[in-house]
Amino acid sequence: MKKHFERPIITRLQTGMPNKIGMKTEYLPMTEIDGVGVKTMLEQYGSPLYVVSEATIRDTYREAYQSFSTRYPKVQFAWSYKTNYMDAVCRVYHSEGSWAEVVSGFEYEKALRNGVDPKYILFNGPDKTEQDLKLAIENESLIHIDHFDEFYSIIRLCEHTTKRPKVAIRVNMDTGIYPQWTRFGFNYENGEAWDALNRIMISGKIDLMGLHAHIGTYIMTANAYRIAGSKLADLAANVKKKFNKTVSYIDFGGGFASKNTLKGAYLPGSDTTPSFDEYADAITSSIINSQIAPEDMPTIVLETGRALVDDAGYIAGTVLANKRQPDASRTLIIDVGVNLLFTSFWYDHKITPAQEFSHHSEQTKIYGPLCMNIDVIREYADLPPLKKGDHFVISRIGAYNMTQWMQFITYRPKIVMIDTKGQTHVIRENENIDIMTQLERVPEHLK
């Protein structure tokens, strides 16, 4: 086999005590994903390339589900569409038994297209148009009310339908973490949530099905969920007490951290984020130990997105150039920019070369290909020397990147999915000039 060339680097020899960072880089190149060669895929589908592993999705889902199902009798996951709404990805979750959690009319339509029974769509978010609400009521979807104006709209819409809207309210609260997400839903501490529940029950026109909280994102302590659970359970127990109404479900939203490392974190995310078991233990025990009577135990609903899908996504790409800055630091320009890797704004993504390398490494700054100063993928990464044309894989990018990406300066690449048998399937084609200009209209006088 032809030996891989690696340019020489000069490192100052330090004698005495070894430093705490250690001596050398000890990790393996990522030449394949789920047994499919990275180079082969890049050659076949072009660079850069998003890769989604179906096996990882299923495995992670099952792990999460099992963590809950072995602790609590009634558990239901609802796939958070905004985290990754590629049809193929959603369908994998639905095939595992997950329902759909959507936050817009567009996502609602998508869920319907993916064959989700509308009764199993949870409609969240502050932006639901009258049209959306009407459809959701007719379809008997579960509407999570965010604010009183939405409640009034629903009451108004009741006059025009024979259906009874099925609703939950979103509750925000102090769970001992910062920041406290108070902008969504009704506050627990100041009594707004209880007020909302009273109004719903007294209205007599809508069915209260559940309670919903989404305490924040990237929650690094499972205990916050325990506090949320006990507060929601209190509400449920009070509803039962006052109105003799059993709350069917308690939705804990999402917010589970993935194994990515947040910028500025001292330790890697894989060592610090709580496991599914820890979250599950906090959540289930908060309900089991609550005031809710055993025969009224609600279903626990989870809208976990990030923690379920992050590990299943990769982006593979190619080195465009090496550069040395005036301050002598090394920089690397790759063909993956922040337009494709939105999450690089808050994560130190793990980048692994896709070919053999030596144990020598160098502090490197990684820039994307955009002609924009902010296009930085990593401020500093300890990487072996890479040369133009070398490949790399950025891991744990399954969450949000395929939804929050931007079409900017250039086209967005293909997304492929590797199925459980090792076959690759394009699940989204790359853009081209026709696609990009399809919606554009040129006024007559400019033609």
Add this chain to the structure above:
Amino acid sequence: MNFRSKQLKEFFLLVWSGTNRSYGQIFFSQKKYFSLILLLVSFIDPYAGIAGFLSALIANMVALLFGYSKENIKSGAYGFNALLVGLGLGVYFELSFALLFLLAISAIFSLLLSVSLEGFLYKYGLPFLTWPFLIVIWLLNVAYVDFTALGLSQRGLYVLNELYDRGGMSFVDMYYQWQALFEGKFWATYFLSLGAIFFQYNVIAGLVISIGLLAYSRIAFSLSIYGFLVAYLFYQMIGSDLSQAGYMYIGFNFILTAIALGGFFVIPSKTSYVWLLWLIPLTVIITISFSRIMAVFNLSVYALPFNLMVPLFLYALKRRGSYRSNLNMVGVQEYSPEKNLYSFVTYAKRFTKINSYIPIQLPFFGQWKVNQAHNGAYTHQGEWQHAWDFVVVETNGREFRGHGHSLSDYLCYNKPVLACADGVVEDIIDGIADNALGEVDLVHNWGNTIIIRHAPGLYSKLSHLKLNSFKVVKGEWVRSGQTIAACGNSGRSPYPHLHFQLQQQPFVGGKTLRYPLAQYYVNRDGVDDWCQFEYPQLNEVVSRPIADSLLVEVFKWVIGTRFKWSAPNRPTELWEVKISPSNQTYLECKKTESKAYYQIIENRLTFLSFVGDKSTLLYQFYLSLQEVPLFFFEGMKVNTPVRPNEIYGGAQLFFQDFLAPFYLILRPQFKWSVKSSDNGFSKTEIRFTSRIESRLGKVMHKSELLINTKGLSNFTYTTKQLTTTYTLQ
């Protein structure tokens, strides 16, 4: 006025019903028409007939005035002894005012004896049979010498004179022809013996009675012939002759004993028939010897042998405790040997387990795998053979995630462990550290352990629990499904797992007890199956069923709830949920007063029995909900036997009745499954179907019930290609 006349009407109806049924009671029947036949037969000797009738009437009227149980009066239970006394008096004495007075006295005396004996024998669970009659008639027999005002009747003695009186020579001729036809033969003796029960010493009475008996019960009829035949042959064997005049009057003892012990108080079976081969000759011996003893006092034995033999054998059977054999006693008396048999055979399959086992459930949430079952390869041997070890596995069968180098990598580690049934925490052993992987603690073999007492002699033990994970304390009352600790790795446990066993003693390390689990799901290749009162096997992935809240809600019938069903072109039917003084819950059809008894135990709704009008919608409903579990998964099926008499009739059932003690040809099966439901936590409607199929799969009865959040909604049933849909209003 209106109220009074209504009361009077009720009074006379009760007295009539009691009087009429007194006749059937002698053959253990409550059938009205059979009683009527017997009543008519008793009038073949009109004086005896009148005396008997009056006596029964008096006894029932007095019983009602005394305020005894209306149910018992209605069934004739307090009248039949008086009836027999009356018949006897009518035969012995000429009809006169004095006799009428004597009748009244003796009728009331029989009633008092009946009630007292009933109360006395109740605690032994024995029937009082015709003991009151025996006591009264013997007393009168001894005393009658002084009854000079009463003319002794000579009717029984001079039959020909009697016949000539009533029908002239033709009656006498006929009598001779009949006599010739039956003289000294088995059948003649048989019919005469049957007639003798009603003090009617002639063949015609016996013939009519036997036809009535056949109509009442095929098993009782065949037992009467069988029992009599055994006695007849035994008499021949010992060199005596049953057909001789003296014995004819007591031949009925063998008939009644055969019916009572072969099929009425005992479930008719091959074994009960075989037992009669021994019991009837014994009755013969009792008859012969007591006849001689009683002769000293100039008394006849009447039904004494029957009255001795039946309680003797029944009591002996009862003393067996919980021992089960092929010879079983009737639990709930349905006053028909075939009904008793069909119920027994069917209910033995349906309810024996649920009634005899305390429901034990799996002690965890979610799906766990059995990694050592009963008689396991590692440690479940010898005294500890009936235990289970459970672990959690991921899809590819591994018990851990990650490297599996630490306890927390193991999927079952630190998972909640639940109480398997209600009970009291008997003992807790805590303070033993969880082992490192691969190590075992042979000093504290069982590790951290909890023992829960569910019943005297039934304890569950969970072992190898996590250090300091107990959520309950010793002496605490725990509910089934309550979290009590967490799965760990203490004791002789090289990797985390849960040890679960049932035992008879409250000690750690007690001998295991083979005891089935009430209900559990088994997952085979992603498809669930369910088991009732079975034992999880090695490598099975099992989970605990969770009751469906909609089903639980809908079938939580509160006493007093009313259901009004209507269908186009059909009369509406109104039901009410009621409860009997003996705590049996039932639905009652208001119009026909038909009752469908049901019970809900351990998330199972079962309809037990039906009394009343089978043309009602209630009966269709009863057939359709024979067995409804209040939990289900997609595709779950229930299969359970129903009684043949529930669904078959006519000639088919007639022949089956004869064969029933030996073989069941008709074995209908009830099948239940969920047709559709909106899945998930907010189930709002469930549609389920039921079928009753013959052995060969022919659908005899089909139904569909729709329930929603408001309760029962639509009920559709199909019998004989006719489909009717009722809607609840």
